[in-house]
Every structure is written in C-alpha cells, then in structure tokens.
Amino acid sequence: MxxxxxxxxxxxxxxxxxxxxxxxxxxxxxxxxxxxxxxxxxxxxxxxxxxxxxxxxxxxxxxxxxxxxxxxxxxxxxxxxxxxxxxxxxxxxxxxxxxxxxxxxxxxxxxxxxxxxxxxxxxxxxxxxxxxxxxxxxxxxxxxxxxxxxxxxxxxxxxxxxxxxxxxxxxxxxxxxxxxxxxxxxxxxxxxxxxxxxxxxxxxxxxxxxxxxxxxxxxxxxxxxxxxxxxxxxxxxxxxxxxxxxxxxxxxxxxxxxxxxxxxxxxxxxxxxxxxxxxxxxxxxxxxxxxxxxxxxxxxxxxxxxxxxxxxxxxxxxxxxxxxxxxxxxxxxxxxxxxxxxxxxxxxxxxxxxxxxxxxxxxxxxxxPEAEEELSPEGLRVRVFNGTGTPGLGAQLDGQLSGAGFEVTDPADNWSTRTVARSQVRFGPGNEAAAQYLADMIPESETVEDDTLDDDLQVVIGFNFTTFDPPERQAEVTEAPEPAETAADAPATSTAQDNICG
The missing domain is CATH 3.40.630.190 (LCP protein)
Structure with missing residues (x-):
C-alpha cells in the first residue's frame, strides 16, 4: 500500500x-x-x-x-x-x-x-x-x-x-x-x-x-x-x-x-x-x-x-x-x-x-582537542645508559636511535647500577609527551620524571629490553586501529560540503 x-x-x-x-x-x-x-x-x-x-x-x-x-x-x-x-x-x-x-x-x-x-x-x-x-x-x-x-x-x-x-x-x-x-x-x-x-x-x-x-x-x-x-x-x-x-x-x-x-x-x-x-x-x-x-x-x-x-x-x-x-x-x-x-x-x-x-x-x-605539536624524532635529544651490564647494548641502541632521526647527544654509558629490571625513558618537567613518544618505540618500557633534566631525554636499558621499533614501524602498527564496537550501529552521517557533486 x-x-x-x-x-x-x-x-x-x-x-x-x-x-x-x-x-x-x-x-x-x-x-x-x-x-x-x-x-x-x-x-x-x-x-x-x-x-x-x-x-x-x-x-x-x-x-x-x-x-x-x-x-x-x-x-x-x-x-x-x-x-x-x-x-x-x-x-x-x-x-x-x-x-x-x-x-x-x-x-x-x-x-x-x-x-x-x-x-x-x-x-x-x-x-x-x-x-x-x-x-x-x-x-x-x-x-x-x-x-x-x-x-x-x-x-x-x-x-x-x-x-x-x-x-x-x-x-x-x-x-x-x-x-x-x-x-x-x-x-x-x-x-x-x-x-x-x-x-x-x-x-x-x-x-x-x-x-x-x-x-x-x-x-x-x-x-x-x-x-x-x-x-x-x-x-x-x-x-x-x-x-x-x-x-x-x-x-x-x-x-x-x-x-x-x-x-x-x-x-x-x-x-x-x-x-x-x-x-x-x-x-x-x-x-x-x-x-x-x-x-x-x-x-x-x-x-x-x-x-x-x-x-x-x-x-x-x-x-x-x-x-x-x-x-x-x-x-x-x-x-x-x-x-x-x-x-x-x-x-x-x-x-x-x-x-x-x-x-x-x-x-x-x-x-x-586543542592542537598539539606533532612529534617526530627530529629535534629530540636523547642519551642512552646501559643498566644491564651486557656489553655493546648501549652502542647498539645509539645506532638505532640515530638511524631513526633522533639526536644522540653523547655516546652510550653505563648506568649507576647494572640491575635495572625494566627499561626507562626519563624526562624533565613538561616533557612527558616526548618521553611517551619514545617509550612507545621501546616495548615494555616506562616513563620516569626526573627534575634534574631539562628538554633532553634519557633511556636506561633494562633487562626486559628486546628491541627498538623505529617510528616507521610504529606507524605501520598503529595506522589502522580496530574500529569501536559501536561504530557499526552509529547512523551514517555527511556534511553539506560532502554532498556537493564533485
């Protein structure tokens, strides 16, 4: 009807x-x-x-x-x-x-x-x-x-x-x-x-x-x-x-x-x-x-x-x-x-x-949200410390960071102790975003605020260190996140600009 x-x-x-x-x-x-x-x-x-x-x-x-x-x-x-x-x-x-x-x-x-x-x-x-x-x-x-x-x-x-x-x-x-x-x-x-x-x-x-x-x-x-x-x-x-x-x-x-x-x-x-x-x-x-x-x-x-x-x-x-x-x-x-x-x-x-x-x-x-500065390796200053005692590990990470575009300020050195269980990315006040950006490339690492640091970052290698994922690989991993479960239920939307021919 x-x-x-x-x-x-x-x-x-x-x-x-x-x-x-x-x-x-x-x-x-x-x-x-x-x-x-x-x-x-x-x-x-x-x-x-x-x-x-x-x-x-x-x-x-x-x-x-x-x-x-x-x-x-x-x-x-x-x-x-x-x-x-x-x-x-x-x-x-x-x-x-x-x-x-x-x-x-x-x-x-x-x-x-x-x-x-x-x-x-x-x-x-x-x-x-x-x-x-x-x-x-x-x-x-x-x-x-x-x-x-x-x-x-x-x-x-x-x-x-x-x-x-x-x-x-x-x-x-x-x-x-x-x-x-x-x-x-x-x-x-x-x-x-x-x-x-x-x-x-x-x-x-x-x-x-x-x-x-x-x-x-x-x-x-x-x-x-x-x-x-x-x-x-x-x-x-x-x-x-x-x-x-x-x-x-x-x-x-x-x-x-x-x-x-x-x-x-x-x-x-x-x-x-x-x-x-x-x-x-x-x-x-x-x-x-x-x-x-x-x-x-x-x-x-x-x-x-x-x-x-x-x-x-x-x-x-x-x-x-x-x-x-x-x-x-x-x-x-x-x-x-x-x-x-x-x-x-x-x-x-x-x-x-x-x-x-x-x-x-x-x-x-x-x-x-308010636009935040887009982070990239260029311009981020990093120094590596080896907290495990394994020879050559610090120099290896130095090369990987440099190859990814980070500015390595000094050659890798030993940390004050050789018993660091979990890798750390240490940062000064107000620099947490940059620290997290770098920590995302070091699986299972943690960020630690250090009041003695300014804009430079420090990486302390721990015993759980396995690999370094450069930014290109990170982009591949995070480029296509799984859609939210509710996305399929949401109504289709468009704007007037979208609807204009051409």
Missing part, C-alpha cells in the same frame, strides 16, 4: 492558516546614500548559512546582509499558523541546552493545484494533505552547527490519540499540531519552530536559483515521476529537482530518497551561497516573492527572530551542516492492517535523538 493511503485513515485536518499579505519593500535603500545597501561577497557567503526553506529540510529563507526592510517584508510574506496552540506543556520535552529545533514538513497537498500543474510536476491528484517529507533541523546553542535528521514518512509509530500508524498520517489526522506532538513523543526532542512548504514552493525556490546540480552513482528510471536520469552529474530545474527528490524507484526506497533530498538541499545551499541571488536586491525581491507564498511557519518565527538567527549564524559554512537519518531495523514491517512500513532501530534512534537534544555532534567523532 502506498503512503498516499497512509493518510486516509483519519479525517482531513480542519486547520487554517492566516496568510499575511506581502507588500514589497518600499525602502531598501540606505537613508544616507540613497543607494541599495549590499554587503561584500565574503560577507554574503558567511551570512547565508541559514538560507532556503524547501520541502526538503532547511530552516528559514532569509538574507541577513540586505536590509531590514527586505527581511521585514520577507517575514510578512510568510503564511503563519498557531502551530503550538493547545499543546500541553507538561507533556512536552524540555529544552535544556538553548539549542533550537525546527520541524520541517514538505506537504504533498494538491488541493490548490490545477490539473495542468499536477501533470507538469508529476505529483498526481490524490486529495487531502500528508507530510511528504519530515525532517528535524537542529541549530545548536552556540549557533555554529546544524544537524538535519531525515525521518522516513513510512515510519511506524504511535500517533497520540490515534494508535499506531505511519508517521505521516499524523498530519492528516490533526495537521501541524498533531505532527509536532507525534514527533516530540517518539523522539523526545522539543520542537521550537515549524516550517512547511508545498510542492510548488519547492519548485519556485530551485527555479529562483536558476537550477541546481545533482549527481547519481547509478541511473534512475521512474515513469510515474517522468524521471529518466543516467548516472553522472545533471543540471536540473525545479520540476526535475522535485522528481529527483521524491522518487522512490531505487533499491532502498524511502531511505535512498532521504539521501537524495539531503543532496538537493546541500546543492541549494551551495548554489545560493555562490550565486548573485542575495547580492542583487531586485533579484532577491523577486526570489522571495515567488518562493515564500507557499511557505507556512509558526507565529514565533517573526522578523526579530529571523534577524537574530541570521546574525548569530553569519559565520556558518557548508561544513557545519551535518545530515543523517533515523536508523532503521526493518524495512519490510507488515502492519496489522496489511501494508508495509518501516521500523526504526530503537536503541540507535534513542542514542541519536539524545545527542540531538543534548547538542552533541552526530558525526561519531569526539570534539577535537
């Missing part, structure tokens, strides 16, 4: 939106010079991280570097709906970090489209509204990182008050409010803002950018979507991009579709950042005028909020936008009513959404 049927189990949502009448900005000029105020190209690139709002997954369409008149007009052009009215605060998750989470919905409503437009976009004529695309977009507390999580529309969940169903049915049952309530209940993540765009709005956004570039590892043929694309890179317009983003005519169906949606979003961000759309006020005005009429947001996403977010995110780039999707355990779950849905991998999903709620990165990498 298709997802179109998933939304028919409840009545059409009887919710209405209050649409503001857009009024073109009357004054987009500097009051002093009488000319348009346009930022530099570098400033425009820095400030366009929070950029387009599409049926796929972006936060807010804005251009912080133009003028307050443009931004205010943009805000007044948006349709608004009291999304959070009636939600019981006691039942909602807390926002404990100060990060912001946007629920982004791509609505597949055809009700206001004529048959010609429906045929042109290959979207059919199914009545009613469903959430064709669902994404969580998390802006962290420091406003320097965005995480986008794709939620498959066929995910089998508990819809509050309605029982088990596909997650996109929540929209048909109760519109944006029930969709927010459902997503919050299954993820444990608080929704702070709501963004919704329909088919035509997405097409307008792509066309306003003069198209985008997408790439395919293998061809896609979907007669229903009028899509026939060979493997390789393609320049697509809004209609083609919509078909590319919506088709499920590939092996992994909805999951492949989420990957393509993330690629499309990345391409839109990249195109907008590198184009002249934001630098030309008249072009920007036309862009906003054609694309915003199909956008609905919550009432809290007002002009002041948009301006504040734009300023806070002015230095963000594509590398700071991370994508992933809900981990899936079963792609062919037969529901009690006899259709196929998806079941998520609950433990992995819980970990993912806990990271989102706590503002932790989802890339699977720990935050980088």
């Amino acid at each position: 298709s997802d179109d049927n998933a939304g028919r189990h409840g009545p059409k949502g009887e919710f209405r939106r209050d649409r503001s009448e857009p009024v073109a900005p009357e004054n987009t000029r500097s009051p002093r010079s009488g000319r348009f105020t346009v930022p530099s190209a570098s400033a425009r690139r820095r400030r366009s991280g929070l950029l387009v709002m599409s049926a796929l997954s972006v936060l807010v369409l804005l251009a912080s570097g133009t003028s307050w008149a443009i931004t205010g007009w943009m805000s007044s052009s948006l349709n608004r709906f009291d999304v959070f009215a009636g939600l019981d605060e006691e039942d909602r998750p807390e926002n404990e970090t100060g990060g912001l989470t946007f629920l982004v919905i791509g609505s597949d409503s055809r009700d206001e489209m004529n048959r010609e437009d429906q045929n042109a976009l290959s979207v059919g004529s199914t009545p009613g509204q469903r959430s064709d695309t669902i994404m969580l977009v998390r802006l962290n507390h420091d406003r320097d990182r965005i995480t986008v999580v794709g939620i498959p529309r066929d995910l089998w969940v508990e819809v509050p008050g309605q029982g088990e169903d596909k997650i996109n049915a929540a929209y048909a049952y109760g519109g944006p409010q029930l969709t927010v309530r459902t997503v919050e209940s299954v993820t444990g993540v608080r929704i702070d803002h709501y963004v919704e765009v329909d088919f035509s709005g997405f097409v307008d956004v792509v066309d306003a950018l003069d198209g985008i570039e997408v790439c395919l590892p293998e061809p896609i043929q979907d007669p229903k979507a009028h899509l026939d694309m060979a493997a390789g890179t393609h320049e697509v317009d809004g209609t083609e991009a919509l078909a590319f983003a919506r088709t499920r005519a590939t092996a992994r169906g909805d999951l492949d579709r989420i990957d393509r949606q993330q690629q499309v979003l990345s391409a839109m961000l990249d195109k907008a950042m590198s184009s002249e759309t934001l630098s030309d006020p008249s072009r920007l005005t036309a862009f906003l005028d054609t694309s915003l009429s199909s956008v609905t947001v919550d009432e809290g996403l007002d002009t002041g909020t948009i301006n504040q977010l734009a300023y806070q995110m002015r230095d963000m780039d594509l590398g700071a936008v991370a994508f992933t999707q809900v981990p899936i355990a079963d792609m062919e779950h037969w529901t009690p009513r006899g259709d196929v849905a998806l079941l998520w991998d609950e433990p992995a999903a819980r970990d993912l959404f806990a990271d989102i709620q706590a503002d932790r990165p989802i890339t699977g990498e720990e935050p980088e």
